Amino acid sequence: MSRLSIFPETVSSDGRGPSPQRLVCTDDPEQIGTELFRRGIGFERWPAEKNLDQNADQASILWAYRDEIERVQRASGYATVDAIRMTPDHPERECLRRKFLDEHTHAEDEVRFFVEGQALFCLHIGSEVLLIRCERGDLISVPAGTRHWFDMGSAPQFCALRWFNNSEGWVAKFTGSDISRSFPGLD
Numbered sequence: 001m002s003r004l005s006i007f008p009e010t011v012s013s014d015g016r017g018p019s020p021q022r023l024v025c026t027d028d029p030e031q032i033g034t035e036l037f038r039r040g041i042g043f044e045r046w047p048a049e050k051n052l053d054q055n056a057d058q059a060s061i062l063w064a065y066r067d068e069i070e071r072v073q074r075a076s077g078y079a080t081v082d083a084i085r086m087t088p089d090h091p092e093r094e095c096l097r098r099k100f101l102d103e104h105t106h107a108e109d110e111v112r113f114f115v116e117g118q119a120l121f122c123l124h125i126g127s128e129v130l131l132i133r134c135e136r137g138d139l140i141s142v143p144a145g146t147r148h149w150f151d152m153g154s155a156p157q158f159c160a161l162r163w164f165n166n167s168e169g170w171v172a173k174f175t176g177s178d179i180s181r182s183f184p185g186l187d
C-alpha cells in the first residue's frame with residue numbers, strides 16, 4: 001500500500017532519527033495526492049495490471065505499457081523513456097542502492113511509474129522531509145531541482161518506467177548533505 005509520511009527536517013536530539021513529531025502519515029491515495037500537490041509534486045494512481053515475464057527485456061516492458069508511456073509523453077513531452085527493474089538477487093543491487101541513497105537534485109523532472117513492487121522516494125522540500133512509499137500503480141513526478149533521495153531497500157523488488165529530457169538518462173548533482181542517514185529507509 002502506498003504511504004506518505006511527512007517529518008520536520010530536524011532530527012531528534014540524539015541525532016539518530018527524525019524528530020518524533022510526524023506531521024502527516026496516510027495510506028489514502030487521495031490524501032497522498034493532495035498533500036503532494038500542495039508541495040508541487042505530482043502523484044496519481046494508474047492501473048498497472050500487465051503481468052510481465054520474469055525475464056522480460058526492456059523492449060517488452062516498454063511495449064506492455066506503451067499506452068501509459070504515450071499518455072505521459074503527450075502531456076509532458078519527455079524525450080526518452082526506459083524501464084529499471086530490480087530483483088533481490090540483482091548483482092548490482094548494493095551499488096545501485098548506494099548511488100541513489102544520497103541527497104541529490106536533477107536539472108530535469110524525475111518522473112516514475114511503478115509497474116511492479118515498491119520503493120521509497122524521499123523529498124526534502126523547504127523544512128520538511130516527505131517519505132513516499134511508492135507501489136505498483138503509482139505515478140510520481142518530482143520537479144527539477146527538488147532535493148531528494150531514493151531507497152530500493154536491501155532486497156529490491158520493483159520495476160519502474162522513467163522519463164528523461166536528455167539523452168544521457170540519469171544525471172544527478174549531489175548536495176553533499178548526509179540528511180538521508182537520519183531518516184528511515186524502505187526496510
Ligand SMILES: [Fe+2]
Binds near residue numbers: 104105106110150172
Ligand atoms: Fe533522483
